[in-house]
Amino acid sequence: MTNILDDPARDEALRRWIESLGYGTIADVKRVGGGAFRTSARIEMKDRDDGKRPIFVKVDLGSAPPTPFDLQREYQVLKAIGGRVKAPDVLGYEPDLNAMAMPCLPGVADYGQIEDEAKRARVERSYVEALLAVHRLELSSLSLDHLPAGLTIRQAIAADLDLWRDLLLNGVTHPDAITLFALAWCAARLPDDDRPATLVQGDAGPGNFLFDEDGVTGVLDWEMAHVGHPLEDIGCILVRSLVQPMASANDLLALYSQASGVEWTRQELLYSAILMMTRFSVPISLALESRNTGLDFGLTNGYFRMSQISLLRLIAQAEGIELSETIPDSAARPTADFEFEYLRSVLRDIVRPAVADDYVRYRLDGAVGLIGYLGGALADSPEGAEGDAHSAFTEQERIVAGGGRKLAAAMQQMYGDALYREQLMREMLGPLHGRRIVI
Numbered sequence: 001m002t003n004i005l006d007d008p009a010r011d012e013a014l015r016r017w018i019e020s021l022g023y024g025t026i027a028d029v030k031r032v033g034g035g036a037f038r039t040s041a042r043i044e045m046k047d048r049d050d051g052k053r054p055i056f057v058k059v060d061l062g063s064a065p066p067t068p069f070d071l072q073r074e075y076q077v078l079k080a081i082g083g084r085v086k087a088p089d090v091l092g093y094e095p096d097l098n099a100m101a102m103p104c105l106p107g108v109a110d111y112g113q114i115e116d117e118a119k120r121a122r123v124e125r126s127y128v129e130a131l132l133a134v135h136r137l138e139l140s141s142l143s144l145d146h147l148p149a150g151l152t153i154r155q156a157i158a159a160d161l162d163l164w165r166d167l168l169l170n171g172v173t174h175p176d177a178i179t180l181f182a183l184a185w186c187a188a189r190l191p192d193d194d195r196p197a198t199l200v201q202g203d204a205g206p207g208n209f210l211f212d213e214d215g216v217t218g219v220l221d222w223e224m225a226h227v228g229h230p231l232e233d234i235g236c237i238l239v240r241s242l243v244q245p246m247a248s249a250n251d252l253l254a255l256y257s258q259a260s261g262v263e264w265t266r267q268e269l270l271y272s273a274i275l276m277m278t279r280f281s282v283p284i285s286l287a288l289e290s291r292n293t294g295l296d297f298g299l300t301n302g303y304f305r306m307s308q309i310s311l312l313r314l315i316a317q318a319e320g321i322e323l324s325e326t327i328p329d330s331a332a333r334p335t336a337d338f339e340f341e342y343l344r345s346v347l348r349d350i351v352r353p354a355v356a357d358d359y360v361r362y363r364l365d366g367a368v369g370l371i372g373y374l375g376g377a378l379a380d381s382p383e384g385a386e387g388d389a390h391s392a393f394t395e396q397e398r399i400v401a402g403g404g405r406k407l408a409a410a411m412q413q414m415y416g417d418a419l420y421r422e423q424l425m426r427e428m429l430g431p432l433h434g435r436r437i438v439i
Contacts, residue, residue, distance in 0.1 A: 002029040004041045005059060010097065014059065017094045018043065021101055023053055032056075036294035037064035037287070038071070042104065053103070055091065060098040063294070065286035067167055068146065069202075074223035075100045080142040085133045087219050107210030107217035112244060119213070124247050126215025128234075128255040134219065135198040135230040135260075147199060147227055154190055156197035156227045157275065161187050164282045169389040172289045177396070178308040178414050179285055180389075182278040184396040185315055191271060197227045204233040205240030228275075231256070231264055235273030239280065242307055242435050249273075249439040270318055270439050277311045277437075291338050293345035302429050305421050310437040312415045317439070321408045323415045331420035340375030344368055 005011040019025055024047035032040045040058045047053065060071045075093040083089055091101040114120045139149035151159070165183050168175050202224030210218040234252050247255070249269060257264050284304045287295060316323045348368050355361050399410045426433050 002031060002041075004029055004031070004043070004057065005039065005061075014057075014094075014097050014099055017092075017097060017099065018045075018055070018057060018101060021055075021091050023055055023091070024048070024051075027052065035296060036290075036292040037061055056088070056102045056104050058100050058102075062098060063290070063292055065171055065283070065290050067283060067286065068163070069223050069283070071098055071100055071223060073146065073225070074221070076144060077142075077147070077222045077225045078102070080144055080147075081137070084137060085219065086130045086216055087134075087222065105210050105218035107212045109207055109210055109220075111206040111209075111211070111246065122215055123211045124251070125255055125259075126211065127209055127219075128252065129259050130209070130216045130219055131201060131204060131233045132230075132256065132259050134201050135233070137199050139197075139199055139227065142199070147225070151197045151227055153193040153195050153197045153229045157229060158187070158190055160226055160228055160279070161275075164279055165393070168282045168285060169393060172285050172389060175285055175389050175392065176281070176304075176308070177392070178312060178418065179278070179281040180393045180396040181399070181410070181414065182274065182281065182311055182315065184393065184400045186271075186275050186278050188397070188400045189271065189318070191229070191268070193229070198230045200226055200228045200230065200232045202226055202232070202236070204236040206237075206244040206246050207240075224279075229268070229272050230260075231269050231272040232276055235269055236276045238269075238273050238437050238439065239276045239307070241437060242310065243303065243432065266439065267318070270314060273437065273439055274311065274314050274318065277307060277314070280307070281311070288338075291341075293342055293349075297339070297342045298428055302425055302432065305418065305425060306429060306432060306435065309415070309418045309422060310435075312411060312418065313436060314439060316411055316415075319407070319411075321411060323412055325419070326416075327419045327423055328416045331417045334421055334424065335380035337375075337379040340371055340379060344371045344375070347371070 003011050004014055015026055024045040026043055027046040028044040030042045032042055038058065038060050040056065043055050043057055045053045045055055058071060058074075064070070072093065072095065075090055078087055078090045081087050088102040088105055091103060093100045111120075111123065114123065139147055161183065165187075168179065168183070201219060201222060203221045204219075208219070208221045209216050210220065234256050237246050237252060238249055240246075246252075249266075253264060253266065253269050281304070284300060287300060288297075288304065313323065347364060352361060352364055352368075355364060399407055422429070422433065
C-alpha cells in the first residue's frame with residue numbers, strides 16, 4: 001500500500017491517528033501532492049460493512065519557514081466556519097503530527113479542462129457567489145483572535161501589511177528590491193476606506209475549488225484566510241492567472257458587483273490585486289530563503305520573477321506611469337549560489353538512483369562533481385548584500401514617498417532588470433514566458 005509519508009515511523013503514527021477518527025480502517029492511499037513543505041493524500045476508508053468513504057489528509061512536514069499561515073490556522077478557520085459556506089468540514093487535527101483530516105467533497109478541480117462555454121460561465125458565477133458568501137460571514141461569530149471583528153478595510157490592510165513586512169525583514173537576509181518596493185507602495189497608498197473589513201479566503205483561484213455540472217461544491221485551501229478587502233479574493237484569481245487563467249478582470253468585477261449589489265471600481269480591484277501579489281511575494285521569498293533542495297526551485301523562482309513583472313506593471317498603472325517594454329542589452333547578472341547545490345541534489349539524489357546503466361551513472365557522477373566545482377568557483381554573494389533588509393526597506397519607502405521622476409526612474413530600473421532576467425529564464429519558463437496580468 002502506498003505510504004502517506006516517506007518517513008516510516010511518522011507514517012505509521014499518522015495511520016493510527018486516521019483510523020482513530022471513527023471512519024473505519026484504511027483501505028487505499030493515493031498521494032495527491034507533495035513537496036518540500038507539505039504533502040496530502042486521498043484515503044479510502046473501509047467501515048465494518050465494507051462500505052468505502054473517502055477522506056482527505058493534509059500534513060505539514062515541519063520544514064516550511066515559520067509563519068502564522070499554517071495548517072493549524074486552516075483547521076481553526078474551517079472548524080469555526082462549520083459548514084456555513086461551501087467549505088470542507090473537518091474531522092480532526094493532530095498537533096504532534098501536524099496533520100488535518102477532512103471528508104472528501106464531491107466534484108472536480110480541473111477548471112482549465114472545461115470546454116463548454118455555458119458550463120464555464122456557470123462555474124465562474126457560482127464561484128464568485130461562493131466567495132461572496134465567505135465575505136458576508138460575521139467575523140464576530142468565528143471567535144478567532146487572528147480574525148478580529150470591528151476593523152475597517154483600511155485598518156485591516158494596514159495590520160496585514162505590517163505582519164508580512166516583519167516576516168520578510170526578519171526572515172530573509174537580503175530581500176528582493178521589488179518585493180520591498182511593493183510593500184512600501186501598498187503601505188503608502190492605503191485605501192481611505194472605513195467600510196467594515198470582511199473575511200477573505202486568501203488563496204482564491206483555479207485549483208482551489210471543486211465543482212460539478214451545477215456549480216461550485218467546495219472552496220479549498222484556507223490557511224491564508226485573513227481580514228481585509230473583499231476584492232482581494234477577486235484580485236487573487238487574477239494573480240493566479242499567470243499559471244492558471246480564469247475569467248478576465250472585467251468579467252470578474254461585473255460578476256462580483258452583480259452578486260453583491262455593490263458597484264465595485266476598477267481602481268479597488270487594481271489595488272487589491274497588487275496587495276495580493278505583494279503578500280504572495282513574501283512566502284515565496286521565505287521559501288527560496290529556506291534553501292530546501294526538496295523545493296521545486298525552478299518553478300518557484302521562475303514564477304516569482306515572472307510575477308514581479310506584472311506587479312511592477314500594475315503599480316505603474318495605478319501611478320499613471322508608462323514603463324518602457326524595451327529589454328536592456330545588459331543588466332546586472334543575477335547572482336547564483338544555491339542553484340548549484342540544487343542541481344547537484346536533483347542529479348545525485350533523484351536522477352542517479354533511477355539510472356541503471358553503469359556508463360550513464362559514471363557520466364552522471366562526473367556532471368555532479370563538475371557542478372560542485374562550478375558552485376565553488378562561480379557562486380556569488382546574495383543580491384543586496386551591501387546592506388541589511390531594514391535599511392533596504394527604508395530606502396524603498398523614501399523612493400515611494402518622493403514620487404515624481406525619482407519614483408518613475410526607480411520603477412523603470414527595476415522593470416528593465418526584471419525583463420532582462422525574464423529573457424535569461426525564457427527556456428526555463430517555457431509557455432509561461434511573457435504572461436502578464438491585465439486589469
